[in-house]
């Protein structure tokens with residue numbers, strides 16, 4: 001486990017992932033029933049954008065700082081979540097998914113966080129002190145299945161691995177199949193990097209064979225031509241997205257594309273069902 005999210009916090013993928021998480025949870029909260037939110041790969045919870053690690057990559061300049069330079073009101077909720085950890089000042093701290101999810105909690109909701117790396121789990125406990133979140137230090141795939149079905153009738157599982165292991169996609173496919181058998185109506189969000197189109201197409205075909213009827217596939221391609229062998233963007237598979245979320249997605253995706261388009265590129269961001 002070499003991956004450290006502190007090098008990448010607030011990059012363009014975080015902006016899209018965290019914006020969509022906020023919209024998804026808010027859509028589920030149109031109903032008063034309690035939600036259980038589970039973050040299987042939680043990271044540290046809070047990141048210093050002016051720290052050594054973030055400074056070495058400078059990725060936040062292409063992500064959260066672009067979202068703040070943009071004035072589109074559809075990004076207001078995302079900017080508010082970042083502002084909440086910065087006291088309204090320019091973003092210096094970046095809230096990871098645990099912080100963002102905890103900001104959304106209503107009294108009836110529960111938050112379960114998991115992080116396997118001991119240093120990051122320690123940082124996570126510190127970042128979440130004073131919140132109602134439960135923090136675990138287990139293997140993500142073991143915890144994912146162990147927590148299902150959730151204690152509340154509705155819930156969201158967020159799966160955000162670093163894809164360092166060559167079998168990461170296979171582990172997700174197997175665990176998602178087992179999770180679906182235990183919790184067919186549950187909402188699951190799976191983040192993935194987009195490198196080459198062939199790998200992504202093969203994975204989509206495998207997920208399509210699981211027989212899960214409702215998987216929304218969001219893809220954010222940053223550049224107008226693929227850059228071979230490098231990171232070309234990222235996306236999310238969203239199992240059982242609520243109707244209000246899926247309906248409101250096109251204008252939010254367009255605002256994200258426009259805010260995050262690299263110099264000289266338009267980029268592309270789409271949302272399509274895995275099964276038509």
Ligand SMILES: C[S@@+](CC[C@H](N)C(=O)[O-])C[C@H]1O[C@@H](n2cnc3c(N)ncnc32)[C@H](O)[C@@H]1O
Pocket residue numbers: 001003004005014017040041042043044045095096097098114115116117120138139140141160161162
């Ligand atoms: C991309 S980061 C998570 C970022 C976070 N979800 C966010 O949006 O702020 C992935 C995290 O997963 C952790 N991790 C990697 N493999 C894991 C495993 N098998 N079980 C639990 N955590 C794992 C890494 O240590 C890392 O902190």
